Amino acid sequence: MPLYECNENQFVENIRRVIESSEKFVVNRKINWHDDAKYGPATLPDSEFEKYAILFVRRSLRSTVLSRVPFVDDFHKRMYDQGENLHASSNLKFPRISIPYYRVEYSINLWGGTYFFAFDALFNPEILMEKRRGKLLGQDGSLIHVLKFKPPDENLLNINLPKGVMVFDVKNMIKVVDYTSNF
Amino acid sequence: MYVPVERVEANLLEIGFLLVGSSTIVAEGKFWKRMLYVNKEETISVSEEIGDAYPKDPIITICGSRNTILSVIEGVKN
Numbered sequence: 663m664p665l666y667e668c669n670e671n672q673f674v675e676n677i678r679r680v681i682e683s684s685e686k687f688v689v690n691r692k693i694n695w696h697d698d699a700k701y702g703p704a705t706l707p708d709s710e711f712e713k714y715a716i717l718f719v720r721r722s723l724r725s726t727v728l729s730r731v732p733f734v735d736d737f738h739k740r741m742y743d744q745g746e747n748l749h750a751s752s753n754l755k756f757p758r759i760s761i762p763y764y765r766v767e768y769s770i771n772l773w774g775g776t777y778f779f780a781f782d783a784l785f786n787p788e789i790l791m792e793k794r795r796g797k798l799l800g801q802d803g804s805l806i807h808v809l810k811f812k813p814p815d816e817n818l819l820n821i822n823l824p825k826g827v828m829v830f831d832v833k834n835m836i837k838v839v840d841y842t843s844n845f
Numbered sequence: 846m847y848v849p850v851e852r853v854e855a856n857l858l859e860i861g862f863l864l865v866g867s868s869t870i871v872a873e874g875k876f877w878k879r880m881l882y883v884n885k886e887e888t889i890s891v892s893e894e895i896g897d898a899y900p901k902d903p904i905i906t907i908c909g910s911r912n913t914i915l916s917v918i919e920g921v922k923n
Contacts, residue, residue, distance in 0.1 A: 707876045707895045710869050781872035814868035822908035
């Protein structure tokens with residue numbers, strides 16, 4: 663079964679055309695959480711990097727990212743010291759701190775082909791000061807910056823589809839049955 | 846026609862839309878700021894490319910009803 667990748671405009675426009683042809687169809691949506699080091703701070707655009715400016719420092723896009731202050735990455739349960747290398751410019755594919763994201767895939771199966779539009783929605787950072795205890799922070803605890811990641815609101819994962827289009831949420835596509843070989 | 850996203854946003858507010866949230870997404874290998882606007886009947890998304898590529902193509906994409914898009918186009922022209 664061939665897969666055809668579309669951008670958002672193409673995907674929505676294709677659906678509009680299918681509705682005009684009175685063809686019956688369902689749009690499937692798959693949302694999976696990932697934390698596979700695909701995104702790190704060195705490759706984020708400046709406007710996104712600014713959200714981390716209290717904790718991270720870099721000279722420019724794709725430069726090495728260092729920690730500005732000691733902090734706890736609450737999501738990955740790790741602590742970083744001041745001046746630690748978080749994402750090396752010489753190793754951009756393997757950041758030491760990974761930004762989690764949702765992989766969102768919209769697809770329709772039509773006439774033996776699958777048409778899909780996919781995007782990644784990055785988790786938003788939330789930086790707080792908290793009192794934490796531990797080996798390095800002492801038994802009584804110390805105030806330290808804490809980095810948390812919040813998933814984006816679900817309504818931001820929606821795309822604008824024409825009225826009346828049914829969207830089914832699916833976990834995964836396990837098997838594709840190719841009926842075209844019967845003809 | 847070059848139209849900064851701020852002008853589109855100002856126009857959307859003028860015609861009764863409110864910003865309810867934004868998120869950074871990656872689609873087609875590019876970073877986008879995706880913003881969600883709602884009014885009483887409609888929810889639309891505005892995406893602005895925020896990567897380092899120049900020239901940006903397209904700079905802004907809006908998915909919404911025909912009437913909304915026409916009024917935004919008219920609004921940013923003036």
